[in-house]
Amino acid sequence: xxxxxxxxxxxxxxxxxxxxxxxxxxxxxxxxxxxxxxxxxxxxxxxxxxxxxxxxxxxxxxxxxxxxxxxxxxxxxxxxxxxxxxxxxxxxxxxxxxxxxxxxxxxxxxxxxxxxxxxxxxxxxxxxxxxxxxxxxxxxxxxxxxxxxxxxxxxxxxxxxxxxxxxxxxx
Amino acid sequence: xxxxxxxxxxxxxxxxxxxxxxxxxxxxxxxxxxxxxxxxxxxxxxxxxxxxxxxxxxxxxxxxxxxxxxxxxxxxxxxxxxxxxxxxxxxxxxxxxxxxxxxxxxxxxxxxxxxxxxxxxxxxxxxxxxxxxxxxxxxxxxxxxxxxxxxxxxxxxxxxxxxxxxxxxxx
Numbered sequence: 344x345x346x347x348x349x350x351x352x353x354x355x356x357x358x359x360x361x362x363x364x365x366x367x368x369x370x371x372x373x374x375x376x377x378x379x380x381x382x383x384x385x386x387x388x389x390x391x392x393x394x395x396x397x398x399x400x401x402x403x404x405x406x407x408x409x410x411x412x413x414x415x416x417x418x419x420x421x422x423x424x425x426x427x428x429x430x431x432x433x434x435x436x437x438x439x440x441x442x443x444x445x446x447x448x449x450x451x452x453x454x455x456x457x458x459x460x461x462x463x464x465x466x467x468x469x470x471x472x473x474x475x476x477x478x479x480x481x482x483x484x485x486x487x488x489x490x491x492x493x494x495x496x497x498x499x500x501x502x503x504x505x506x507x508x509x510x511x512x513x514x
Numbered sequence: 515x516x517x518x519x520x521x522x523x524x525x526x527x528x529x530x531x532x533x534x535x536x537x538x539x540x541x542x543x544x545x546x547x548x549x550x551x552x553x554x555x556x557x558x559x560x561x562x563x564x565x566x567x568x569x570x571x572x573x574x575x576x577x578x579x580x581x582x583x584x585x586x587x588x589x590x591x592x593x594x595x596x597x598x599x600x601x602x603x604x605x606x607x608x609x610x611x612x613x614x615x616x617x618x619x620x621x622x623x624x625x626x627x628x629x630x631x632x633x634x635x636x637x638x639x640x641x642x643x644x645x646x647x648x649x650x651x652x653x654x655x656x657x658x659x660x661x662x663x664x665x666x667x668x669x670x671x672x673x674x675x676x677x678x679x680x681x682x683x684x685x
């Protein structure tokens with residue numbers, strides 16, 4: 344019995360590590376890119392007529408900030424970012440936070456998320472998140488907290504591909 | 515004892531489902547976008563001075579084709595795509611396959627991958643892939659076949675974010 348429990352726990356730990364490593368890899372790539380870009384570069388469109396860098400970073404920050412409530416970690420840090428960066432498209436809101444502020448929000452959210460992710464136990468990740476009902480979760484147990492991280496990592500990769508266009512042509 | 519094995523197996527199946535669903539979601543998004551784009555749109559740069567649509571689809575096809583050997587599924591279908599779409603940058607190889615050919619390669623590779631993914635048993639996914647040594651795998655068991663799929667899904671999302679720029683401005 345003990346051996347089986349051990350295998351089971353190792354299995355879960357291994358899954359969690361795979362998913363969190365992928366999150367960390369993409370997250371670090373965004374942060375490195377952000378640090379390499381000037382405020383002026385951030386204020387540019389990623390391609391003609393497309394979202395500006397500052398909008399995409401604000402958008403990623405707001406979506407990551409949403410993890411606090413979705414994963415049951417507590418209150419969000421910057422709920423005020425939803426209106427300008429999720430609910431409305433780029434260039435439709437007159438007063439966006441400055442590049443300096445957005446950089447700070449991005450860093451703060453990510454440092455807190457990394458600490459909270461580290462504190463979670465393997466089993467916690469396979470529990471339901473807050474926007475699925477008990478009934479739906481019983482039918483679809485793959486819609487757990489870890490699954491949210493898988494999806495959010497792909498979302499981050501998607502916009503990272505666009506943000507790269509603000510940098511040097513070689514990238 | 516049986517109950518523990520059952521939980522363990524359900525855990526693995528669930529996890530595999532989470533990862534494969536994410537792959538399928540991103541893969542379907544690329545295919546839908548590709549079907550919505552004309553050959554002329556595909557021949558355009560995704561942003562000024564950046565990779566063209568046809569290059570990115572060829573690149574994603576070649577990388578996915580690499581899964582056949584990496585995951586031990588057998589011979590690759592289109593190894594000839596590596597030179598123009600992985601080893602060399604866009605606009606450096608004079609004779610690329612046509613848009614019609616690239617679309618066909620993309621579809622063929624993905625249909626075969628979906629069938630092969632479906633045939634895999636949960637345990638198969640946690641085995642080592644072909645480009646890691648037994649020694650390294652013993653130390654780092656998270657570098658298994660399923661982890662390759664997690665990473666490749668993010669890679670696909672990354673380029674999907676860029677390919678979207680070939681389409682309508684609303685996207």
